[in-house]
Amino acid sequence: MSDISFSLTEYYKNFGIEDSVYKLGEEVLNECSDRFKDIDRISELNQIKVLKAFCDNKVSEACLLGTSGYGYNDLGRETLEKVYASVFKTEDAIVRPQITCGTHALSLALSANLRPGDELLSPVGKPYDTLEEVIGIRESKGSLKEYGISYRQVDLLKDDKFDLEGIKQAINDRTKLVTIQRSKGYQTRKSFSVKEIAELIKFIKDVNPGLKVMVDNCYGEFTDVCEPSEFGADMTVGSLIKNPGGGLAPIGGYIVGTKECIENIAYRLTSPGLGREVGASLDTLKSFYQGLFLSPTVSASALKGAIFAAGIYEKLGFECVPGFKGERNDIIQAVAFHDPNKLITFCEAIQAASPIDSFVNPEPWDMPGYDSKVIMAAGTFVSGASIELSADGPLREPYAAYFQGGITWPHVKIGILNTVQALKNKGLIDIK
Numbered sequence: 300m301s302d303i304s305f306s307l308t309e310y311y312k313n314f315g316i317e318d319s320v321y322k323l324g325e326e327v328l329n330e331c332s333d334r335f336k337d338i339d340r341i342s343e344l345n346q347i348k349v350l351k352a353f354c355d356n357k358v359s360e361a362c363l364l365g366t367s368g369y370g371y372n373d374l375g376r377e378t379l380e381k382v383y384a385s386v387f388k389t390e391d392a393i394v395r396p397q398i399t400c401g402t403h404a405l406s407l408a409l410s411a412n413l414r415p416g417d418e419l420l421s422p423v424g425k426p427y428d429t430l431e432e433v434i435g436i437r438e439s440k441g442s443l444k445e446y447g448i449s450y451r452q453v454d455l456l457k458d459d460k461f462d463l464e465g466i467k468q469a470i471n472d473r474t475k476l477v478t479i480q481r482s483k484g485y486q487t488r489k490s491f492s493v494k495e496i497a498e499l500i501k502f503i504k505d506v507n508p509g510l511k512v513m514v515d516n517c518y519g520e521f522t523d524v525c526e527p528s529e530f531g532a533d534m535t536v537g538s539l540i541k542n543p544g545g546g547l548a549p550i551g552g553y554i555v556g557t558k559e560c561i562e563n564i565a566y567r568l569t570s571p572g573l574g575r576e577v578g579a580s581l582d583t584l585k586s587f588y589q590g591l592f593l594s595p596t597v598s599a600s601a602l603k604g605a606i607f608a609a610g611i612y613e614k615l616g617f618e619c620v621p622g623f624k625g626e627r628n629d630i631i632q633a634v635a636f637h638d639p640n641k642l643i644t645f646c647e648a649i650q651a652a653s654p655i656d657s658f659v660n661p662e663p664w665d666m667p668g669y670d671s672k673v674i675m676a677a678g679t680f681v682s683g684a685s686i687e688l689s690a691d692g693p694l695r696e697p698y699a700a701y702f703q704g705g706i707t708w709p710h711v712k713i714g715i716l717n718t719v720q721a722l723k724n725k726g727l728i729d730i731k
């Protein structure tokens with residue numbers, strides 16, 4: 300055992316990571332063991348859940364083959380959608396490579412289930428940046444606002460609690476759909492637990508049982524033993540280049556939910572009259588199946604990495620959301636640097652510890668959909684896939700790095716240690 304420790308520190312040194320940084324990592328790791336055990340149990344449960352869904356739906360070798368052209372009678376696509384519905388315990392699901400990303404999946408779910416004159420309500424404050432343009436909070440071509448769909452928002456109370464009284468008052472005759480975002484996105488609020496979301500859904504349905512509820516589940520999948528879809532959400536939505544794609548899916552999004560909502564979405568995704576019957580899966584199916592199968596352990600690796608990062612950066616005196624001991628409801632770790640230089644150094648070091656494009660230096664740029672410059676590190680196999688080790692942050696106060704992903708736990712650990720080393724090399728932190 301001592302030999303392995305010795306060689307390990309040698310390998311780290313070879314990677315540019317000094318003993319003092321490695322030792323800091325080991326100290327934090329010692330405090331992680333109970334949390335890591337819990338995470339392993341959650342991933343074990345989710346692995347059973349996913350395997351059972353494969354078995355129950357008789358996934359066969361033929362399902363891994365794709366179709367081309369119109370894609371009629373695509374056995375693999377139809378079975379995959381049944382597998383998703385089983386895993387998320389919903390009536391139906393739509394899972395397609397034609398859904399280009401998470402924003403598209405959310406936009407689709409909203410536009411397919413709202414009509415002119417309807418109102419959308421967010422009872423959890425401002426939604427994810429890219430959704431602002433989908434909704435029309437920021438002027439944008441093709442927004443829901445252009446189609447006469449209005450929007451209302453109820454902010455969270457000071458302690459990140461739901462403003463139940465405010466929500467009740469905001470619901471009116473025009474309110475048709477309520478959107479709940481599980482993950483914090485680019486905010487420093489906490490991410491909501493499935494239990495909290497379940498309580499909010501119940502509250503909303505008690506006020507008006509006719510309201511549809513959509514949950515933006517991005518980054519939350521398989522971090523808990525259950526999903527929001529099990530607690531009355533009419534639609535639960537996510538991206539396949541995040542958790543459920545397991546690092547293998549090259550594109551895609553999913554929506555799981557009621558038959559009615561999914562049917563509306565299918566007609567919006569392709570065309571009225573055609574719906575879900577078309578949409579060739581090309582060569583994507585094997586990666587969708589295998590990625591979903593790996594997702595419980597991949598998501599667990601990312602979760603461990605997030606906790607490890609919080610442990611290290613709290614020790615170094617930075618505010619972390621969630622905190623090291625805090626509850627986890629997604630794979631995102633925010634570290635507030637309050638300094639553009641530190642944020643940029645952090646992202647550069649993540650890029651430098653990536654398998655692809657490690658030699659490239661990321662620079663802040665005006666990304667479509669975001670309202671300030673963003674720096675992004677994503678040296679990933681699937682371009683921009685944030686289930687792989689990646690970091691990003693908008694260049695605005697609090698200059699927070701949003702760190703996520705890592706399809707293997709050792710890789711996340713190396714990445715985080717590399718960020719500490721880079722900050723130390725530039726004299727931006729002190730390590731005793």
Ligand SMILES: *Cc1c(COP(=O)(O)O)cnc(C)c1O
Pocket residue numbers: 400401402403405427429480481482483484515517518538
């Ligand atoms: C990533 C994310 C989205 C958008 O997904 P993209 O695939 O980047 O378009 C939406 N909501 C939340 C909470 C997210 O984390």
